[in-house]
Every structure is written in C-alpha cells, then in structure tokens.
Amino acid sequence: MTNFFHNQKIIFQTILVMLIFGLVFALVLGVFYEKTNPVILKSEAEAKKRMLLSLIESVEHDNDVEQDFFEIKPNVLLGNKKSSKAYRVKNGDELNAIILETRAPDGYSGDIFLLVAINKQSEIITTRVIKHQETPGLGDYIDIEKNPWIDIFKETSLGNPSEKLWAVKKDNGDFDYISGATITPRAVIKALKNTLLFFESNKNKLGFNNV
Amino acid sequence: MFKKAVIDGLWKQNPGVIQLLGLCPTLAVTTTVVNGLSLGLATVIVMIVANASISPIRRFIPDEIRVPIFILVIAASVTVIDLAIHAYAEPLYKALGIFIPLIVTNCIVLARVESFASKNPILPSFYDGLFMGIGLCFVLVLLGGMREFLGKGTLFSGLDLIFGQNYKDLSLEFFSNYEGFLLAVLPPGAFLGLALLIALTNWIDQKK
Numbered sequence: 222m223t224n225f226f227h228n229q230k231i232i233f234q235t236i237l238v239m240l241i242f243g244l245v246f247a248l249v250l251g252v253f254y255e256k257t258n259p260v261i262l263k264s265e266a267e268a269k270k271r272m273l274l275s276l277i278e279s280v281e282h283d284n285d286v287e288q289d290f291f292e293i294k295p296n297v298l299l300g301n302k303k304s305s306k307a308y309r310v311k312n313g314d315e316l317n318a319i320i321l322e323t324r325a326p327d328g329y330s331g332d333i334f335l336l337v338a339i340n341k342q343s344e345i346i347t348t349r350v351i352k353h354q355e356t357p358g359l360g361d362y363i364d365i366e367k368n369p370w371i372d373i374f375k376e377t378s379l380g381n382p383s384e385k386l387w388a389v390k391k392d393n394g395d396f397d398y399i400s401g402a403t404i405t406p407r408a409v410i411k412a413l414k415n416t417l418l419f420f421e422s423n424k425n426k427l428g429f430n431n432v
Numbered sequence: 433m434f435k436k437a438v439i440d441g442l443w444k445q446n447p448g449v450i451q452l453l454g455l456c457p458t459l460a461v462t463t464t465v466v467n468g469l470s471l472g473l474a475t476v477i478v479m480i481v482a483n484a485s486i487s488p489i490r491r492f493i494p495d496e497i498r499v500p501i502f503i504l505v506i507a508a509s510v511t512v513i514d515l516a517i518h519a520y521a522e523p524l525y526k527a528l529g530i531f532i533p534l535i536v537t538n539c540i541v542l543a544r545v546e547s548f549a550s551k552n553p554i555l556p557s558f559y560d561g562l563f564m565g566i567g568l569c570f571v572l573v574l575l576g577g578m579r580e581f582l583g584k585g586t587l588f589s590g591l592d593l594i595f596g597q598n599y600k601d602l603s604l605e606f607f608s609n610y611e612g613f614l615l616a617v618l619p620p621g622a623f624l625g626l627a628l629l630i631a632l633t634n635w636i637d638q639k640k
Contacts, residue, residue, distance in 0.1 A: 235497055242501050246508040253512050257519035264522050359463070359617055366526075367590065401614045 273320060276338040276347045277310050280318050284311040293321075298419035300324040300332070300412065307427065310338070316428050318346055321420070325412035329404045330354045333363065337416050341429060344378040348413060360405035371409075373397060379417050387414040433556050441563025447540045448571025449626075449633045454540035458572060459622035461531060463583070466590040468576025471531045472569025474513075476562065478535045481509040483549040483561030490550045502545045503536075510536045540568060571629065578625045583617035585610030 270287045277286070289311065292304040299305060300323060310318040318340045325333040334352040339345055348371060350363045362368035373396060379387075388394025389406050398406040420427065447453050454475070462468040486493075486505055493501050514532045518525045535541065544564050549557040581587055587604040615621050 235494055238492070238494055239497055239500065242504055246504055250508055250511055253515055257515040260519040261515070264519070268522075401612065401617070 281312045282310045298415040300326050323416045325408040328408040329360050339420050345374050348374050355405050360402040437559035437563045441567040447568040449630050453543050454538040457534050462576040464580040465576045465588050468572035470528045472572040474528050474532050476565030479561035479565040482506045483557040486545045486549040487554040487557035507536050575625050579616045582613050
C-alpha cells in the first residue's frame with residue numbers, strides 16, 4: 222500500500238513539474254510575441270508597400286496605392302479561394318493601372334502567389350512572385366531576388382505574344398526557362414495568362430470605363 | 433575545457449561527418465554555399481541558446497520526463513529566436529526565415545542537450561553548443577560549396593541576401609554558359625557529396 226502511494230506521489234510530482242515548465246515557457250513565448258508582433262506587422266506592411274511601389278515605378282501616380290484597394294470575389298482565373306485585393310494606381314482621377322493579386326495553384330510544391338500590375342492597354346507592367354515554396358536552387362528562380370527571369374513578362378499582353386505562344390519554349394511557346402525546372406515556369410505563365418484573361422473580361426468592373 | 437570543446441566540435445565529434453546527426457536539413461538545404469551558411473548560422477544560435485538554457489535548470493528536470501522538457505525548451509527558444517530575428521533583423525530573416533523552424537526537428541540540438549548540457553555547468557555547455565554548431569556549419573558550407581560548384585558552376589551566389597548589397601561582387605562564376613549538372617543540386621547529389629566528405633574525413637583520420 223505504501224508502494225502505491227509512493228508511486229502516486231511520483232506521478233503527481235512529474236505532472237506538476239511538466240505543468241510548471243509548460244506554463245513558464247508559454248508565458249515567456251506570450252511576452253515575447255506581444256513585444257515583437259507590432260514590430261513585425263509594421264515591417265511587413267512597409268515591405269508590402271515597397272513591393273507595390275516597385276511594381277509601378279514607371280507609372281505616374283499620386284494616390285496612396287497601398288490604401289486604395291477593393292476586394293475581388295473568388296474567381297477561377299485568379300485562383301483565389303478567398304476574396305483577393307486589387308490596388309488602384311491613379312493619377313488625379315485617371316486610373317493608370319491596376320495591381321491584381323493572383324495565384325498559380327499548379328507549381329511544384331504549393332501555391333505560388335503573384336502580384337501583377339496591368340496598365341490601361343492591358344499590358345503587364347511588372348509582375349513579382351511574393352510567396353512560393355519552390356525547390357531552393359532549382360525552381361526558385363521565379364523570385365526576383367534570385368534571378369531576373371520574371372522580368373521577361375514586362376510589356377507582354379494577350380496579343381504579344383499571341384495567345385498560343387503563352388508557354389515555355391519547351392512546349393513550343395515564347396518564354397525562356399531554366400532547364401531542370403519546367404513545372405514552375407509553366408505554372409507562372411498559366412497564372413499570368415489567366416490573370417490577363419480575367420482583366421480583359423472585367424475591364425469595366427475594374428474601373429477602366431472609357432477605354 | 434575550452435580546447436576540448438573546440439577539438440570535439442570541429443573535428444573529433446563533428447556533428448556533420450562523424451556523429452551524422454541532423455542530416456535532414458543538412459541534405460535538404462545545402463544546394464548553395466549561402467543556403468548552407470544560413471542554416472549553419474541559425475543552428476549555431478539555436479544550439480548556444482538551447483545548451484545554455486538547459487544547463488542552469490538541469491537539476492529541476494526529473495529524469496523520467498527530461499526529453500519532453502528538452503523539446504519544450506528547444507522549441508520555445510527556436511520560436512523566440514525566430515520572432516527576434518523577424519522583428520529586429522528583417523533582411524536576415526528574409527534569408528534565414530524558412531530555415532529557422534526546421535531546426536526544432538534537428539536531432540543534433542536535442543543530442544547535445546541530452547548528452548552534454550544536462551550533465552555539465554553552463555559555461556562548458558555554452559562552448560559545446562557554439563563549437564558543435566560551428567562544426568556543423570562548416571560541413572554545411574563545404575557541402576553547399578561542392579554542390580553549387582558542380583551543379584551551377586558558381587560559388588557564393590546570393591551572398592548579398594545575407595550580408596547586404598556590398599557583397600554582391602563576391603559571387604563567383606567559373607564558366608560562362610555552364611549548362612549545369614542537375615544531379616548535384618537534386619537530393620541524390622547531397623547524399624553523394626556527404627559520402628565524399630565522410631570518406632575524406634576518415635581518410636585523413638587514418639593517415640594520422
């Protein structure tokens with residue numbers, strides 16, 4: 222009987238120690254999270270603003286692009302499962318360009334998130350990959366930090382190159398790619414083409430009334 | 433004590449080529465020197481913090497449940513480091529960010545805590561974490577270098593992502609129009625490269 226009580230005591234002691242450790246470290250993490258979170262949110266917002274501005278360096282605008290957005294409901298062409306944002310780039314009252322959030326669902330691993338700036342003439346001004354999980358050193362050349370590849374889409378549109386040529390050269394298309402990783406650029410090209418199709422069929426709704 | 437930590441960490445007990453612990457990130461991430469170095473540095477920080485925080489509380493940890501508590505402490509310190517780098521060293525986070533959470537699952541951290549920090553005072557534990565980390569970092573950089581050179585014909589590409597724009601010129605490109613040797617960049621290349629490094633280590637050890 223004493224043995225039973227002795228065992229029970231050890232069990233409770235162990236539980237107590239584990240509990241105390243859990244609580245102490247939960248507290249440490251909580252305090253640290255509270256302290257760092259505002260800094261992180263602020264720097265993420267700044268990074269987003271920098272990213273948006275870098276997309277439209279060549280476009281005249283005087284509005285606060287980061288604040289001037291509207292929501293787009295889930296759409297097959299944009300691949301968004303929740304509503305995504307579209308940013309207006311305006312100069313005075315004139316809408317010069319629009320920045321769309323889009324995603325390529327068929328990358329090598331996970332969705333590839335892109336921002337695409339499109340001008341009045343339905344041309345891509347610039348596009349950037351903002352989030353992806355492609356293989357480091359292989360498919361990650363779609364990231365501007367690693368490779369300037371993504372800039373081949375500058376000034377492209379559905380007519381330039383013609384719709385059939387929106388593919389990598391391997392698939393008889395018009396776009397270069399880096400050998401060894403074709404799934405990734407295929408996904409990006411398809412997503413951009415779909416984004417342009419979306420833009421074309423919703424031009425009025427996006428605010429380009431008098432073009 | 434200091435000297436022993438240096439010799440053990442860098443050579444005799446090297447985590448990468450002798451203990452062969454923490455192979456998962458070692459093999460997965462070392463496609464370039466810079467990736468290897470990034471993961472290596474992050475691991476050094478985690479190992480120092482984990483060792484130094486387990487050692488002073490080692491008397492309060494019951495033997496029966498030491499492993500869950502070690503994991504708890506390691507996971508908490510990795511999260512703290514992750515948050516701190518994200519908040520106060522944004523450029524570094526962009527380069528290291530994806531690697532830091534990986535370190536929780538790295539066996540070498542748990543192994544050093546279990547076999548060293550839980551039995552030794554704080555200062556030796558600190559040195560142990562530091563030099564074991566540097567030893568692993570060294571192997572990661574070497575392996576990354578081999579794979580990058582063979583696979584892409586470059587060295588140090590992307591160094592500016594960690595240390596800033598000034599270092600962009602340090603990137604070396606050895607061949608113009610190099611087609612690339614894909615095997616070296618893909619996972620099998622990591623196994624072959626590591627095997628070569630282990631063979632080299634054993635060969636040097638035997639010659640002595």
